[in-house]
Amino acid sequence: MSECEGSQREREAKTGRPVAPRDGVGSATPPAGPAEKATQIVLDCRGRRCPLPVIELARRIAGVRVGEQIAVAADDPAARLDVPAWCRMRGHDFLGESPAEDGVPTYTVRRRR
Amino acid sequence: MQAPRVRTLPRTCGDYSLGAAAARPGRAYGRGVAAGTRGGYLDAASAAPLHPVAREALLAALGDGWADPARLHGAGRRARLLLDGARATVAEALGARPDEVTFCGSGTQAAHLAVLGGLAGRRRAGSRLVHSAVEHSCVLHAAERHEASGGETVSVGVDRLGRVDAAAFAAEVARPGTALASLMTANHEVGTVQPIAEVVASCAAAGVPLHTDAAQAVGRLPVPAGWSLLSASAHKWGGPPGVGVLVVRTGTRWGSPLPADERERGRAPGAENVPAIVAAAASLRARVGEAAAEAERLSALVERIRATVTATVPDVEVIGDPVGRLPHLVTFSCLYVDGEALLLELDRRGFAVSSGSSCTSSTLTPSHVLEAMGVLSHGNVRVSLHRETTAEDVDRFLAVLPGVVADLRRTAGVAGL
8 A cells, every 4th residue: 555755854763773853854844832843753645645644653653752753744634633533542642733844734743652 | 283185095006116116126225235125224314215104105196296286276286285284294293383384405405595594584683604513514505605795604613522512602693793593403424412402592592593404303303492494304304305394483584595486485496396295294294203212212223333333343433422412323433444445345245324534525525524523534434224224234234344344454454553
């Protein structure tokens, strides 16, 4: 099945190397407000329809340390509902939504367990 | 009031209906359904199977009520008599007067007429329309039209169970310039019953007429009193499709949003479909008679579905109010599952259900009801039962569902995520 592409940083995270500070290579701007954090994985799920963004999030959360954040950029309108609902069902924190540079909504999640 | 008296069916007529059913066994109620049964049809909230009383009345009225009821000749007068009888029957079932009942082409049209007509009649009071965020799309589309014509609309949110905040609704209704309020009796997607009694009181206090879309409630639950406008749809209660009911209470200001027509006291244009209306009325009377017993029976089956799905399907969210709900309807969402794939796979196994997931909608957006509630929208299934649904049908569905969901998750490579 088709998967969402991870950002460069996210691919780095998959290799197990320490995550580098944000240098503008990522595909999304850092979310504002409580979600603001320089060192986070951003999944690119543009063009992926539900439930793929949530599936991708579920696959990649294992690579995130407890207390750290992961974001998913998704233009499917269902993601706005399904990312927070997934957080509720899985016990993670939904930190909010902010637009990426291209305006695509980016949803930020903090791993809780 | 007397129901329309239908002529005894000619033998050929009755034989035809039996013969037709026998000649086409098990026709298209889901491909896997056993011949001649409707056991796998679990989408009554879209359209309930025709009530046997409706079928009988329809066939008789096709023979007797085909003429134009506005004409003065004998055939016209016979059609008029049937129409008047049907109107009296529907009025009685809804606790209204016959002259308050209008027949039109669908529940959607009835809601359009209720909302736009109610707003037109109150133009001097203002142009605000207050409605809940989970109204049927027919009400929301009427609201869009109102807004496009320069009116103001206010959508009041709901809680996680889909119930509107009665205090917030009251506060919006009380604001100056409010012309009309619209709150459905019960939600068509998640079954949650709305606090109509509280909203009736706050509307009365503010002097604002209330429209209630009772499409899912009529024939299943007692319709609460106190509304000014009501809309309903015959094919939701077991009548034929193509009959909508609009009730405008005496004293309610209403102005037609459509070009003038003398039919239906000027409230709905075009010649009435008398045979279908007669069938709708006859089946409504039958439904009301059996509603209490059916509500108890179906509500227990829905409870069984709610409990069993939660216990047997991992990562499922059962949606809507577990207590204050319609007796015949339940909705749940399965994590990581594509709603369209789930619907089609259930259809392949002989079960017809509906879905609020975005992949099943023409616009590829999730249901506005699920969105307003903030619940999981993918992998969504709505199951709605009817008078022919048996406990065995429900058990068959519950036996098949966990395997179908597990297979879809396995195929998608998401099992155990």
